[in-house]
Amino acid sequence: xxxxxxxxxxxxxxxxxxxVALGGLLALYLMTRGCESRVKRQLEKRLRLEQRRKSRDTTx
Amino acid sequence: MWKFIHKFASPKYFYNISGKxxxxxxxxxxxxxxxxxxxxxxxxxxxxxxxxxVRILYIHVPAAMLSMSCYVAMAITAAIGLIWRIKLxxxxxxxxxxxxxxxxxxxLITGSVWGKPMWGTYWxxxxxxxxELILLFLYLGFIALQTAIEDTxxxxxxxxxxxxxxxxxxxxxxYSVNWWNTLHQPATISKMGKPSIDASMLWPLLIMxxxxxxxxxxxxxKRSRCELIYRERNSxxxxxxxxxxx
Amino acid sequence: xxxxxxxxxxLFEVIRAVLRREITLAYxxxxxxxxxxxxxxxxxxxxxxGIGPELNTLQRIAPGIIWVAALLATLxxxxxxxxxxxxDGSLEQMVLSxxxxxxxxxxxxxxxxxxxxxxxxxxxPLLGYMLAMPLDALPPLMATLALGTPVLTxxxxxxxxxxxxxxxxxxxxxxxxxxxxxxxxIFAASAVDTAASGMSITGHLLILxxxxxxxxxxxxxxxxxxxxxxxx
Numbered sequence: 001x002x003x004x005x006x007x008x009x010x011x012x013x014x015x016x017x018x019x020v021a022l023g024g025l026l027a028l029y030l031m032t033r034g035c036e037s038r039v040k041r042q043l044e045k046r047l048r049l050e051q052r053r054k055s056r057d058t059t060x
Numbered sequence: 061m062w063k064f065i066h067k068f069a070s071p072k073y074f075y076n077i078s079g080k081x082x083x084x085x086x087x088x089x090x091x092x093x094x095x096x097x098x099x100x101x102x103x104x105x106x107x108x109x110x111x112x113x114v115r116i117l118y119i120h121v122p123a124a125m126l127s128m129s130c131y132v133a134m135a136i137t138a139a140i141g142l143i144w145r146i147k148l149x150x151x152x153x154x155x156x157x158x159x160x161x162x163x164x165x166x167x168l169i170t171g172s173v174w175g176k177p178m179w180g181t182y183w184x185x186x187x188x189x190x191x192e193l194i195l196l197f198l199y200l201g202f203i204a205l206q207t208a209i210e211d212t213x214x215x216x217x218x219x220x221x222x223x224x225x226x227x228x229x230x231x232x233x234x235y236s237v238n239w240w241n242t243l244h245q246p247a248t249i250s251k252m253g254k255p256s257i258d259a260s261m262l263w264p265l266l267i268m269x270x271x272x273x274x275x276x277x278x279x280x281x282k283r284s285r286c287e288l289i290y291r292e293r294n295s296x297x298x299x300x301x302x303x304x305x306x
Numbered sequence: 307x308x309x310x311x312x313x314x315x316x317l318f319e320v321i322r323a324v325l326r327r328e329i330t331l332a333y334x335x336x337x338x339x340x341x342x343x344x345x346x347x348x349x350x351x352x353x354x355x356g357i358g359p360e361l362n363t364l365q366r367i368a369p370g371i372i373w374v375a376a377l378l379a380t381l382x383x384x385x386x387x388x389x390x391x392x393x394d395g396s397l398e399q400m401v402l403s404x405x406x407x408x409x410x411x412x413x414x415x416x417x418x419x420x421x422x423x424x425x426x427x428x429x430x431p432l433l434g435y436m437l438a439m440p441l442d443a444l445p446p447l448m449a450t451l452a453l454g455t456p457v458l459t460x461x462x463x464x465x466x467x468x469x470x471x472x473x474x475x476x477x478x479x480x481x482x483x484x485x486x487x488x489x490x491x492i493f494a495a496s497a498v499d500t501a502a503s504g505m506s507i508t509g510h511l512l513i514l515x516x517x518x519x520x521x522x523x524x525x526x527x528x529x530x531x532x533x534x535x536x537x538x
Contacts, residue, residue, distance in 0.1 A: 004102075007112035007113070007115070008112035010112045010113035011112075013173050013174065013176055014112060014115050014116060016173050017116045017119060017169070017173040017174060018101075018116075018119060020166060020170060020173070021119040021120075021123060021166045021170055022119075024162050024163075024165060024166045025162070025166075025275060027162070028158070028159060028162050028279055029279065031158070032279060032282045032283050032286065035283065035286045035287070039289060039290045042290070042293075043289070043290075043293060043298070044302060046293065046302075047302050047303060047306060197484070200481060201481045201482040204481055204482070205482060208469070208472055208478055209471075209472065214535050214536075214538065217535045218535050221464070221468065221528055221532050222468060222482060225461075225464055225486065225528055226485075226486070228524065229485075229486050229489070232489045232517075233485075233489055235489075236492045236493060239492070240496065243496060
């Protein structure tokens with residue numbers, strides 16, 4: 001096991017580059033998730049505002 | 061044919077279809093990554109010259125390949141948006157830009173980390189690394205221009221022109237950088253060369269390339285969908301969908 | 307024949323009119339013409355001060371320095387090429403005019419090159435000599451600049467046309483344009499290097515000529531398309 005992580009002396013380089021690559025792909029995914037939740041929140045807020053305005057218009 | 065393209069380019073149709081494609085594509089991507097990583101880290105043999113450090117190849121080469129093809133894909137979709145005024149194409153080009161930039165950064169960092177055991181230093185002005193760096197600048201310019209112009213329509217059109225100019229320039233840049241590199245090649249640098257790759261190393265590489273490509277398709281669809289419903293927020297189908305969802 | 311007789315100007319008349327207008331305008335603002343040139347001279351002066359006055363080192367890096375300085379000076383002078391026309395609305399008139407926009411753009415840029423590019427070419431041998439370049443390398447330096455500065459102007463103008471409507475376009479402009487200058491820089495600087503070591507540079511000049519023809523055909527189209535987007 002220890003031998004596997006050492007990678008024949010190149011462990012640092014190999015694991016660093018794997019971390020960078022997978023971290024980059026993960027960051028892209030998280031960015032997209034953030035975008036999705038932000039858009040979802042904005043759209044729901046708009047919907048609420050519109051409904052409130054509509055109900056106010058009908059009551060007055 | 062044209063009817064089909066127009067139907068596909070309609071935002072609502074694209075949203076529905078991509079929603080059906082996304083989950084299976086995501087699982088395929090994950091499976092490919094698991095198989096590819098197991099192959100790259102456990103099953104493939106160490107190289108007789110580079111030892112275990114050759115395992116960086118499996119994540120560096122697909123990123124470098126995609127960094128180039130992302131730019132081509134981005135420029136072509138941007139051109140489609142510019143010429144036929146298809147909004148969906150603008151959105152897809154917008155979605156690809158940060159993905160391509162991330163691929164370029166990954167290729168740059170893994171390349172220079174690989175360079176440390178190979179060349180003894182993290183950075184050499186190697187032809188491929190230098191082209192990758194210039195490509196990063198091109199992505200940065202595209203994204204900077206797009207964020208600088210406020211109106212989304214003209215931002216998409218202006219950056220489409222920039223992407224096309226960049227696309228024309230990329231072969232010239234690649235050629236000139238290669239030529240510059242052979243001209244100034246210091247004698248001390250041992251070239252990595254292109255050894256004919258053995259089958260035991262080829263299959264994990266191919267699977268990793270497929271995994272990166274599926275990831276690219278998946279994340280592009282995901283980002284495009286997100287931006288699409290934001291830009292179409294005033295259309296009736298998005299309003300209806302939001303109402304039904306809440 | 308109700309319509310008044312209207313003289314439709316021919317292509318050469320258009321070119322001549324634009325050239326005359328640009329040169330007159332530039333003559334009215336003579337001071338601004340000097341600035342990029344002074345920038346060119348000062349940047350080159352900074353290098354010996356930063357690196358040290360050893361002639362061998364300077365000679366080694368002279369082609370690169372002169373070319374990088376020419377590139378930055380061109381970018382600096384280009385920054386305003388469409389700005390005032392954009393602000394007073396005459397750019398919109400050019401876009402709307404029945405004459406082909408690429409032609410007007412080409413005439414405008416020709417005028418700009420005569421006023422900003424030519425002085426650079428004439429000034430370069432003096433600076434090259436100060437940087438200890440061998441005398442044999444000075445005519446090749448001028449030749450590469452003569453072929454290269456129009457390319458710098460044309461490619462730079464694409465970026466200027468894209469950013470002309472923006473408030474703070476200057477920093478963005480260099481980010482957009484400088485990567486596109488790289489092939490030219492590589493070929494031109496190495497041509498001068500080759501000439502300094504006494505070898506023939508016909509091949510280099512042919513490549514530079516090819517780049518010039520290539521950008522001369524395509525860049526005006528891209529600039530016109532960019533101007534159409536920026537003015538709407």
